[in-house]
Amino acid sequence: MVSPGYSPIPEKLVMKIKTGQFIDLADLLAENLKAQETEPQTYLDGKYLVTSSKKRIQEITDIITCVEAFTVYSWILCSAHPSRWQDM
Numbered sequence: 001m002v003s004p005g006y007s008p009i010p011e012k013l014v015m016k017i018k019t020g021q022f023i024d025l026a027d028l029l030a031e032n033l034k035a036q037e038t039e040p041q042t043y044l045d046g047k048y049l050v051t052s053s054k055k056r057i058q059e060i061t062d063i064i065t066c067v068e069a070f071t072v073y074s075w076i077l078c079s080a081h082p083s084r085w086q087d088m
Helices: 011-019 030-038 063-080 082-087
Strands: 042-044 047-050
Touching: 011 063, 063 082
Parallel strands: none
Antiparallel strands: 042 047
């Protein structure tokens, strides 16, 4: 949990952070997380058919949004490795 009112971060994204895979920090912004939750999905006979392209409502264009996204990234990473918080 990040903070009240902030969208939950998908487990897939959390696992990428914890395993050290590349993620785009813009995916961690609250508006973009809400957009991923509500995107339409198409199924046929129980199988996922169409993946829509990632729509970003908010891009990182200034230092404030960059710090916000990096803070969320740091929280997730430090929750997985609490002894390494000083390295951040």
